[in-house]
Amino acid sequence: MAGSQFGKAFRISTYGESHGPGIGVVIDGCPAGLDLDLDLIEKDLQRRRPGQSKIVTQRKEDESFEILSGIFEGKTTGTPISIFIRNKDQRSKDYSHIAQKYRPSHADFTYDSKYGIRDYKGGGRSSARETAARVASGAVAKMLCNHYGIKITAYVSSVGSIKAPEIENPDAEVIESNIVRCADPSAAEEMIQLITKIRKAGDTIGGIVCCVVQGMPVGLGEPVFDKLHADLAKAMMSINAVKGFEYGSGFKAAEMKGSEHNDQFYTDSDGLVKTDTNHSGGIQGGISNGMDINMKIAFKPVATIVKDQNSVDKEGKATTVTGKGRHDPCVVPRAVPIVEAMAALVMADHILRNRQSKL
Numbered sequence: 001m002a003g004s005q006f007g008k009a010f011r012i013s014t015y016g017e018s019h020g021p022g023i024g025v026v027i028d029g030c031p032a033g034l035d036l037d038l039d040l041i042e043k044d045l046q047r048r049r050p051g052q053s054k055i056v057t058q059r060k061e062d063e064s065f066e067i068l069s070g071i072f073e074g075k076t077t078g079t080p081i082s083i084f085i086r087n088k089d090q091r092s093k094d095y096s097h098i099a100q101k102y103r104p105s106h107a108d109f110t111y112d113s114k115y116g117i118r119d120y121k122g123g124g125r126s127s128a129r130e131t132a133a134r135v136a137s138g139a140v141a142k143m144l145c146n147h148y149g150i151k152i153t154a155y156v157s158s159v160g161s162i163k164a165p166e167i168e169n170p171d172a173e174v175i176e177s178n179i180v181r182c183a184d185p186s187a188a189e190e191m192i193q194l195i196t197k198i199r200k201a202g203d204t205i206g207g208i209v210c211c212v213v214q215g216m217p218v219g220l221g222e223p224v225f226d227k228l229h230a231d232l233a234k235a236m237m238s239i240n241a242v243k244g245f246e247y248g249s250g251f252k253a254a255e256m257k258g259s260e261h262n263d264q265f266y267t268d269s270d271g272l273v274k275t276d277t278n279h280s281g282g283i284q285g286g287i288s289n290g291m292d293i294n295m296k297i298a299f300k301p302v303a304t305i306v307k308d309q310n311s312v313d314k315e316g317k318a319t320t321v322t323g324k325g326r327h328d329p330c331v332v333p334r335a336v337p338i339v340e341a342m343a344a345l346v347m348a349d350h351i352l353r354n355r356q357s358k359l
């Protein structure tokens, strides 16, 4: 299956299925000499982990990881870094009901039609279990970003119709202080109540994750096909269940006049060129302009619901599918570290690529 690699200079290849022996990632291109903090990898994997709170799936996936290569005495050596996460607590029999049937709006029909063979246990390769490999490699990318002064913070800004204000300077401590990972604790309470209600009804609900990248240098992003926002869009749209991506003014730009939308330049007291508004979302002509990058990523209500739904089996005969197994009523609390990881992978890649841009 092609399409398991991401990035050009800082490149990852992920592998593994939900109910196979394990999943993992090989990072190629990470420079030598980076201090690798294993606790940061562990911390981000725990933030993505199922079973972390009452509002996420109660699957108990083991997130303990092994680094198989690329590290010596706590530092990267410049050789491929391989990270392996063994699968445990798989209940493969939970999925026998979908061996011959297609779950509506999941990946069953398309995988079967394309390949003629499908690992249906836990969704196989289409399972969000794969995102643990992104989060592990994203944590390494975050360390490289930190080295260059770039900080990435994501938070939940909406669940269903409950919306929290978007924050310019999100506080990671506040975000992690509530189980929904919202930057506004009072909206978080309402979101938790809604997710609990949805879960009891056997249904699922969508939501939005916002992500802010601070400390950006000017100059990341490559014209013309590898524009920074194009790579960010691909990174975010490749996350399971993502339906929408916006950066800067996003779809609101279509309603605005140039006189409202233009970000006017000025030079600040440190002599840095800034803009007085940030409708460009920190990117102009596909290249970072030094302002913060702000993005919004929309997640759908995931497919597994505990209700009878019309479907077809492998022979195309009409059948009924009812969600069993353990699943997420709303994925956005667990998606926060995944969004941060994908943003970090894009930034790490472009930091390294930018070093070749001029003499």
Ligand SMILES: Cc1cc2nc3c(=O)[nH]c(=O)nc-3n(C[C@H](O)[C@H](O)[C@H](O)COP(=O)(O)O)c2cc1C
Binding pocket: 057, 105, 106, 107, 126, 127, 128, 131, 239, 240, 241, 242, 302, 303, 304, 326, 327, 328, 331, 334, 335, 338
């Ligand atoms: C953190 C996370 C957890 C997910 N958990 C579930 C789940 O429990 N049940 C489910 O049907 N889909 C779940 N998904 C979404 C599926 O992986 C995804 O819908 C499926 O692969 C089909 O891809 P698509 O929705 O992007 O088209 C989850 C996604 C994420 C990001």
